[in-house]
Amino acid sequence: MSLPETKTNMQLNINTKKKKVFTQDRIVSLIFLLPSLIGIGIFVYGFIFWTGYLSLSHANTAAMDMSFAGLKNYLFLFDDFRFQSDFRNTLVFTILFVITSIVLGIVMSAFIDSKIKGSRFFQNLFIFPMAMSFIVTGAVWQWLLNPSTGYNKILQFFGVENLPLWYVNPKVLLSFPFGDIEFGIPVAQISLVIAALWQMSGFVMAMYLSGLRGIDDSYKEAARIDGATELQIFFKVILPLLRPITISAVIIVGHISLKIFDLIYVMTGPGNGYVTDMPGVYMFETTFRGHHYGQGAAIAMLMLLFVSLLIIPYLISNRRKEVEE
Template sequence: MPGRDPVLRRKRKKFSWDKTSAILTLVPSLILLGVFVYGFIGWTGWVSTTAWNSIIPDFASVGLRNFKIIFSTFRFQSDLRNMVVFTALFIALCLVIGIALALLIDQKIRAESLFRSLYLFPMAISSVATGVVWSWLLNPTTGVNLILKSLGLNHLPEWFLSTRILPGTPLGQIEIALPLALLAVLIAAVWQMSGFAMAVYLAGLRGIPEELKEAARIDGAGPWRTFWSVVLPQLKGTTTTIIIILTAASLKVFGLIYAMTGPGQDFVTDMPSMNMFDTTYQGNQFAEGAAIAIVMLILIAIFIIPYLISTLKQGEEA
């Protein structure tokens, strides 16, 4: 009988042991993940519905009152404006610069590895160190602004500390548009992360079959036509991946802004992450800080969950 075959029994026993050992290996990680990630997310969500807004814990339920409070404040409204403007410009600039650099490197240039390393180098620097360096470069009395002053552009050095909103359309308690001082943070963030977009795009370009490009050239397509009609459509998945990762990074940006400008006058460079830190650890308003954290979590989930679902569907179809 096959079931009595000693070789088959040993194989079944080995498979059963391998399966058990694999499960046992994952159990500690799953426990830690459940406690320190999902457990604390649940705890934060619960705290956001309590009255714990002092140094003394108060777990009396207040429903969504903390969310109503934060959305009605001038600072949080400014945070949402800054976050939307920063995220949109940050992603757009990183995509454009990233694909431009990737296309240049993909031309089989000399010292390709050197250029790749140079473009990726800013990612190796911590966001705090990046913020400190760029705050010196863009400070009105040092760095780049000294060059601007020497060229007679005396009206430009103050933009780093400006509270102007361009063009400035009133909405609620704030003005909707681009805070001029936010450009400083945007420059530093794009400098640091455009190399990441370059690396991902370069991997995507190297994955496009050369036969597709050759067929387009045979059909008479020039370089630009080949790029728009053949190369760019093949990079759709790559672009989506970059957008998702950069969106998550921009929504939770903290160290860079904290080191460069802080919240800024009139909160022109403030972000929800900095607001949450100040509200929770400086103001001891733990419930309101937890509410801000939950809003950030929801915003990140809005972008990431659809991406994960589409990725799973593509995996099943493959």
Template sequence: MLQKSERAIPVLMILPSVIAIAIFVYGFISWTGYVSFTDWNTLVKSTHLVGFDNYKFLFQDFRFQSDLRNTLAFTVLFIGLTMLCGLFLARMVDSKIKGESFFRNVFIFPMALSFIVTGVVWQWVLNPTTGVNLVLKSLGVTHLPKWFTSTEIVPKIHIGSIDFGLPIAVIAVALAAVWQMSGFAMAMYLAGLRSVSDDLREAARVDGATESQIFRKVILPQLKPISMSLIIILAHISLKIFDLIYAMTGPGAMFVTDVPGVYMFETTFRGNHYAQGAGIAMIMLLLVSVLIVPYLVSSFRKERG
């Protein structure tokens, strides 16, 4: 059917985009990978290869070890709370309420804000000498939380050169992130709840199931694919997080709120340790890839099958 010259047109039309992605994504990643194996740790550019030296340095580094701990703590808190909050909000908004669109819009609007704006505002809301603590004080709370200024780590297990556990300051940052992202989880779950057919619910009801049984046994299993997508999307945001923490707390005292994104930025562009910065970036990329590549592959399999 198609003439030969015509078959070439679609390919030609996406060629510029393909070339751009090939250079800006794959080319630059390879380049960063190369830099991470050099000794370019001063202002003067160097292409001298030193093997895994930068990686060895990073994994023994107090700051990078702290970053890995903080990322783990932040990821668990952020994903868990965002999903719970999102599911809870979605169920409430989905109970045929009046003013549904108003409530939906209120819960989603933080998504339209920049992480920088969120960081600036939450820094003020959770400021330990004012903000939420004023309210807590008037309620009679005596041990006021120090929020993001706390240097406490629980349970404080000594591993490597750091104390492992949940840094209390991370909770404050996670709260701001949950505030920003739970509307997204709500929107996803809402779309999922709407696609569970009424027949299915009705059938369960006829069988004598209570509302909470219907939710647990009928609706929740149907939401599983959405939960899976959410976990992957939220986890990759969490592994990459930079702006929110940079704007709200920075690395924090003893690096209690530092993350690889912040370390990479500071060591590369403030300290001129390009090779170490490249090393951090490659580790971040690897962590994200472990999550995203299987997700992409399975999405495409599903589409074909």
């Protein structure tokens, strides 16, 4: 056998061994991943499928009639005063919560990144509420906003009397008719936004702070040499570089606001005229108290749709960027 033929056979043997090892690695990896894949398939996608099927059934009594009902449960919700209120409340809460948390996160991170004396103390102070659950936050802020307790008690000490129960106030600002409801900004929603900001703005601050400390100082120095002011540097150099952080913060905070339940349930409940009600609260009461399982499943599927409309475009965009790179 000639030398070139020997080299060729050796190379074929090496390639065969590599393929065999690669195949074995894939099989071992699949074995380790299989329990997780089965669990996700059953307890995530399986339950999503079951909830979707339940939402199309007549299962609105304890008898659990699973016969096909079409879109009956969805049509009922779209014509329901409470669900229309929930849609308004979710939209208002999400917009106010996301925008203010982003603005506060940027301001707090810029303040801490300036490295003034005591910045480490404020960093810990801002992030501390993240250690609590929304249930604790709701209980704390319910106490703080109650006219007979909290900060209102301090105001009464200074002679401010007859404080309104504004955190359950049914008034809707900037309202206009929309279906069976007044579409606008419910006054009581402001209290929920304040409580949610108290807990989540520190998390957004931490995201922006990590982004700020990852920006090379050479960008700022180059802008200063070109004559840019510190304000111009921040808005035209730093903020564009923080765009990935902003998108991630919007996704995280937005999906929390779209499916929020515990804060509202503990702090205000549905409220007068459902001004603080949310789909999560409505789903819980409809399903587990009213035994209207089909309607509760329909609410759950619509909540999934709301979250998907926020997250799926982001995932598609990221996937396209990975393919292009």
